[in-house]
Amino acid sequence: MKLALIGFGQAGGKVVDQFLAYDSEIGGGFVEDAIAVNTATADLHGLENVPEDRRVLVGQARVNGHGVGADNELGAAVTETDIDEIQHAVDQVPTHELDAFLVVAGLGGGTGSGGAPVLAKHLRTIYTQPVYGLGLLPAMDEGGIYTLNAARSFQTFVREVDNLLVFDNDVWRSTGESVGDGYDRINREIVERFGLLFASGEVSDGDVVAESVVDSSEIINTLSSGGVSTIGYASESVGTSGDGLLSSFTGSTDDFDEGNATNRMTSLVRKATLGRLTLPCDVGSADRGLVVATGPPEYLNRKGVERGRQWLEDETGSMEIRGGDYPRADDTDVGAVVLLSGVTDVPRVKQLQQVAVEAKETTATVQANAEDEFAALVDTGGELDALF
Numbered sequence: 001m002k003l004a005l006i007g008f009g010q011a012g013g014k015v016v017d018q019f020l021a022y023d024s025e026i027g028g029g030f031v032e033d034a035i036a037v038n039t040a041t042a043d044l045h046g047l048e049n050v051p052e053d054r055r056v057l058v059g060q061a062r063v064n065g066h067g068v069g070a071d072n073e074l075g076a077a078v079t080e081t082d083i084d085e086i087q088h089a090v091d092q093v094p095t096h097e098l099d100a101f102l103v104v105a106g107l108g109g110g111t112g113s114g115g116a117p118v119l120a121k122h123l124r125t126i127y128t129q130p131v132y133g134l135g136l137l138p139a140m141d142e143g144g145i146y147t148l149n150a151a152r153s154f155q156t157f158v159r160e161v162d163n164l165l166v167f168d169n170d171v172w173r174s175t176g177e178s179v180g181d182g183y184d185r186i187n188r189e190i191v192e193r194f195g196l197l198f199a200s201g202e203v204s205d206g207d208v209v210a211e212s213v214v215d216s217s218e219i220i221n222t223l224s225s226g227g228v229s230t231i232g233y234a235s236e237s238v239g240t241s242g243d244g245l246l247s248s249f250t251g252s253t254d255d256f257d258e259g260n261a262t263n264r265m266t267s268l269v270r271k272a273t274l275g276r277l278t279l280p281c282d283v284g285s286a287d288r289g290l291v292v293a294t295g296p297p298e299y300l301n302r303k304g305v306e307r308g309r310q311w312l313e314d315e316t317g318s319m320e321i322r323g324g325d326y327p328r329a330d331d332t333d334v335g336a337v338v339l340l341s342g343v344t345d346v347p348r349v350k351q352l353q354q355v356a357v358e359a360k361e362t363t364a365t366v367q368a369n370a371e372d373e374f375a376a377l378v379d380t381g382g383e384l385d386a387l388f
């Protein structure tokens, strides 16, 4: 499907930057346009792939290009004020080619956390295309302010988009990794999963057309349940003709190969669903689902996808599970992407909200105490007078 990507804040901009790289790497064709919005000049300069004329600085009058310092109310306020600056950039998007907008932001900071919901709301009042969000949840150890920001932004963002796709940094961290290296790896995981899904609706005329190629309308229908979505992905290297299943084609019967490919695809769908999701949840709470089989066309086995799809129907109890192929002739992996939409049983969100409520209460108590303590510090019991 053709997307206009809008990265809001530092994390949003970096992920959009990586989406651009991934799209050209796989020849995906899902990025119709890409814009980065930020309150910090330095963050915009740090981007590599978003064209310079698609970078928008907001809030200059209030923060002078220095960011909002994790104040997401300020992030929201400056976005409201400067919405025309962003609209000016969106005006250049060839919207007649567009299937949807995707607004990407880290929810723990200030700029993206506050600005992304404001922009989503604005876009939905103007355009007929769906506006999706991709929200990145902070790791738990980032601290109270990030958790509180994320919980409040999540609540607002999910209300203002047609569907909120979520990626939880906490689940994807590795111990012993520097923050920078960690984000580079995590961002790759993000764009691989979401990128494959979006590219799957973009099979061009020159590509090999498989038996049942996923269409962008199937992605849109799956996401039209609204609410929150998560993605699972599993893949297996099939190598080139020297190893993997291809080599087992030679010297074995077609029946055996067919059965092998069917089993492989069915188990990839299960692995994708039961393995690490971008946002862990109870799969049974999903409202809709989409199974996409990716890889060289000869491995995209219809029976395998169908069995995987039926299995997901049983797991979710939903009748709205779609399935299809994304053939990639030059790929050495065969994989399954599983999109679960409208999930409602998400312990991580409840945990985030609980910690946020505690953080809010603690902040209020600390502030009240600080005021009393400061008054006590300055007060001399009437012994001394201030100058004026």
Ligand SMILES: Nc1nc2c(ncn2[C@@H]2O[C@H](COP(=O)(O)OP(=O)(O)OP(=O)(O)O)[C@@H](O)[C@H]2O)c(=O)[nH]1
Binding pocket: 008, 009, 010, 011, 012, 014, 015, 039, 040, 043, 067, 068, 069, 070, 071, 105, 106, 107, 108, 109, 110, 111, 112, 113, 136, 137, 138, 139, 142, 146, 169, 183, 184, 186, 187
């Ligand atoms: N996945 C991912 N998450 C990131 C990355 N950088 C930051 N984050 C997360 O995003 C949250 C918000 O950080 P930023 O995007 O830097 O904040 P901002 O929107 O620019 O807002 P301010 O810096 O407060 O103006 C953090 O709490 C992290 O959890 C990144 O490169 N990848």
